[in-house]
Amino acid sequence: MSGRYRHDTLMALLLIVSELGLPPPDSNLARSVRETDAANHATFAADSNVIATLMTDSTSTVTPGAIERLIEHMTHFADLDALYGDSDVEPDDGTAILRPAWSPLRLMTMPTDLDHLIVRGQHLSGSLSDRIHALTRIDAGRIGHVPDVLVRIAGPPDLDTAAREALDRAAEARSVALEALRPDRFGLVPAKLEAVSIIIPTAATTGADGRPLVENAITACLATEIDELEVLLVVGDECQVDPAALTTDPRVQVVRRPPGNWNFSAAINLGILRASHPTVLVLNDDVELVETDWIARMASHLADPTVGAVGALLLYPDLTCQHVGMVTDDAFPLHPHVGRTIEQLEAFDADLAHDRIAVTAACLLARRADLLAVGGFCEELPFGFNDVDLCFKLHRMGLRIVVEPRARLIHFESASRPPVTRPWEWDHFVSRWGDVVDPWYHPAYHRPDDPNDRRRNADHLAPIQPYRSLPRTAVIRSRVHHARLRATNPADGAS
Amino acid sequence: MPGSEPPTQPTVPARVPSVSADPIDSDDPVALRAEILALRDQLAAADGGKEILEDLVAEHERHIAELANELARNPVMRIGRALRRRLRRR
Numbered sequence: 014m015s016g017r018y019r020h021d022t023l024m025a026l027l028l029i030v031s032e033l034g035l036p037p038p039d040s041n042l043a044r045s046v047r048e049t050d051a052a053n054h055a056t057f058a059a060d061s062n063v064i065a066t067l068m069t070d071s072t073s074t075v076t077p078g079a080i081e082r083l084i085e086h087m088t089h090f091a092d093l094d095a096l097y098g099d100s101d102v103e104p105d106d107g108t109a110i111l112r113p114a115w116s117p118l119r120l121m122t123m124p125t126d127l128d129h130l131i132v133r134g135q136h137l138s139g140s141l142s143d144r145i146h147a148l149t150r151i152d153a154g155r156i157g158h159v160p161d162v163l164v165r166i167a168g169p170p171d172l173d174t175a176a177r178e179a180l181d182r183a184a185e186a187r188s189v190a191l192e193a194l195r196p197d198r199f200g201l202v203p204a205k206l207e208a209v210s211i212i213i214p215t216a217a218t219t220g221a222d223g224r225p226l227v228e229n230a231i232t233a234c235l236a237t238e239i240d241e242l243e244v245l246l247v248v249g250d251e252c253q254v255d256p257a258a259l260t261t262d263p264r265v266q267v268v269r270r271p272p273g274n275w276n277f278s279a280a281i282n283l284g285i286l287r288a289s290h291p292t293v294l295v296l297n298d299d300v301e302l303v304e305t306d307w308i309a310r311m312a313s314h315l316a317d318p319t320v321g322a323v324g325a326l327l328l329y330p331d332l333t334c335q336h337v338g339m340v341t342d343d344a345f346p347l348h349p350h351v352g353r354t355i356e357q358l359e360a361f362d363a364d365l366a367h368d369r370i371a372v373t374a375a376c377l378l379a380r381r382a383d384l385l386a387v388g389g390f391c392e393e394l395p396f397g398f399n400d401v402d403l404c405f406k407l408h409r410m411g412l413r414i415v416v417e418p419r420a421r422l423i424h425f426e427s428a429s430r431p432p433v434t435r436p437w438e439w440d441h442f443v444s445r446w447g448d449v450v451d452p453w454y455h456p457a458y459h460r461p462d463d464p465n466d467r468r469r470n471a472d473h474l475a476p477i478q479p480y481r482s483l484p485r486t487a488v489i490r491s492r493v494h495h496a497r498l499r500a501t502n503p504a505d506g507a508s
Numbered sequence: 509m510p511g512s513e514p515p516t517q518p519t520v521p522a523r524v525p526s527v528s529a530d531p532i533d534s535d536d537p538v539a540l541r542a543e544i545l546a547l548r549d550q551l552a553a554a555d556g557g558k559e560i561l562e563d564l565v566a567e568h569e570r571h572i573a574e575l576a577n578e579l580a581r582n583p584v585m586r587i588g589r590a591l592r593r594r595l596r597r598r
Contacts, residue, residue: 286541388549406552445553447560491556493563 064088065096068139068147069129072167076101079163083131086159086484094155095148096131096484098163105165111476114452114487115156116368117187117319118415120148123362124180125169125197142175149183153319157484160456172197188316194365200419201366203309204316206292208241210381212284214277215246215298217254225253226299226425231260233302233422237309245287247280249273278390278399281374285389288381297375301423303328310420311378314366321412322379322404324372326364327424334358335424338369338416339401340454344443344494346371346401349473364418370408370451370489372416374400375424383407391445397434398442405446408489448494452487456480 065087067075079098086096100110112126113119120127130144132151148156170176180199184191190202211234217225227246234244244265248256249272256267268287270280281295292315294308311323327336334350337358341347350363358364374390377400387406390399404414457476531543579585 282542282545286538286545385545386548387552388547389545391549391553392546402553405556406549409552409555444557444560446556447563449556491559491563493560493567 145179201313210288214280276395321407325420326418371404
């Protein structure tokens with residue numbers, strides 16, 4: 014057999030294995046795989062050996078060896094009820110659609126990406142609407158991604174009326190509403206946020222024009238037209254101007270931090286404790302307004318109770334990407350898509366809201382209660398890694414981190430402080446989390462032995478083949494970072 | 509100075525507890541809230557540290573098992589076992 018299984022006009026391919034165990038390698042696959050059509054569904058319904066159903070379009074083909082691997086995964090990973098993998102697109106030009114771990118947001122923003130799905134048990138229909146229905150019924154922790162090309166597709170599935178209805182129901186179940194951005198691509202409708210506390214730690218550093226940078230940040234906040242708005246400027250002895258002179262707007266308050274060395278985390282925590290609204294936005298003082306609805310766009314995600322923090326698209330002054338969420342490779346946080354224009358982000362679908370392992374604290378929206386529950390920002394990480402650490406803590410609480418690229422700000426990155434990574438901070442971060450594998454970063458991009466390429470790794474380099482690995486879910490787990498974890502006390506050298 | 513009493517050090521009764529430097533003993537609500545936050549932070553990251561330690565323990569146990577196997581195959585150990593057998597026979 015060639016290993017390619019073409020569907021007839023209808024729906025699902027059923028995987029049939031013996032209940033007594035896996036068939037031996039290279040056994041007669043005709044016994045394991047049967048193509049289906051409407052006429053013989055009744056036959057399959059009576060077959061007790063079906064463990065899973067591959068739902069895909071009639072024009073899709075299965076890649077060689079994929080069936081055997083799927084049977085093995087479904088047998089060995091009993092805690093997974095659904096799987097999906099990567100896809101090749103015909104004609105084959107050597108590039109594949111590489112997917113992240115499961116995210117309900119990805120289903121809503123790009124539903125036609127779901128060109129195949131393997132679901133445990135027998136299912137007699139495999140249309141896109143059936144796939145969406147199936148996924149919305151399964152607990153997110155039981156959906157796995159197989160980093161492996163499983164199917165070859167002629168093109169994305171058709172988002173027909175039934176699929177669109179299924180999509181709207183999926184969005185409704187998450188308390189969000191969708192709006193079309195371009196064909197088959199969706200965004201969340203901005204939400205009206207009644208009240209927010211915005212925390213801006215600042216030393217009132219001046220920009221090239223001689224004015225304090227924080228003035229632009231304050232303007233960006235006040236332009237949002239939120240009814241109950243509170244801007245908390247956290248200042249210390251290092252503040253270069255009289256903070257009271259920065260603005261006369263009564264919504265802006267000055268919070269004085271106790272004397273001592275600058276600690277970004279401690280300054281933010283002071284603001285979180287002082288905040289009087291249930292939603293908190295952490296903001297750097299070196300940002301500038303692009304559009305006034307940026308907070309409303311971020312807030313649309315907090316309607317979903319499974320979301321713990323929301324980030325924004327931060328742009329360099331030349332309007333190229335500086336931050337659209339973070340990935341971690343070999344434990345090191347990286348910024349994907351840096352330097353790309355918004356048009357280029359669209360080509361990668363990176364302009365759509367998506368899950369990430371972390372977002373920067375330069376602009377981070379969260380519920381105050383969630384931040385308090387995880388202890389706020391780690392004060393033992395006063396300069397760097399504190400935002401990634403916070404996001405990991407929220408993940409471990411069972412909450413998701415998303416980035417909303419349609420919420421945009423210009424960020425004069427590190428204009429107010431030098432970008433320095435202190436070794437002891439890195440050691441402390443690694444001693445807390447080790448080498449957390451990023452579920453939303455495809456292993457094909459992983460380059461552990463090429464530190465010079467590490468900063469470019471984040472989706473900028475061609476994927477390495479082959480990259481087959483085991484199914485992964487959106488759950489993050491700490492493990493030893495062998496290369497960098499020191500045996501000594503990580504706090505050594507801290508000053 | 510002749511005739512004058514030597515200066516005495518004020519003594520603290522033993523039953524009066526010393527003032528603790530631990531912020532958790534503070535009466536200042538701001539300090540207390542900050543301390544609670546720091547403790548929650550440590551708690552939230554504790555699972556991560558625990559998993560890393562479990563990984564390390566598992567790895568060390570694997571190394572110990574490998575070393576034990578290697579040692580068991582060592583000729584010196586074989587000679588030692590043979591000597592013990594001879595001694596038992598006497």
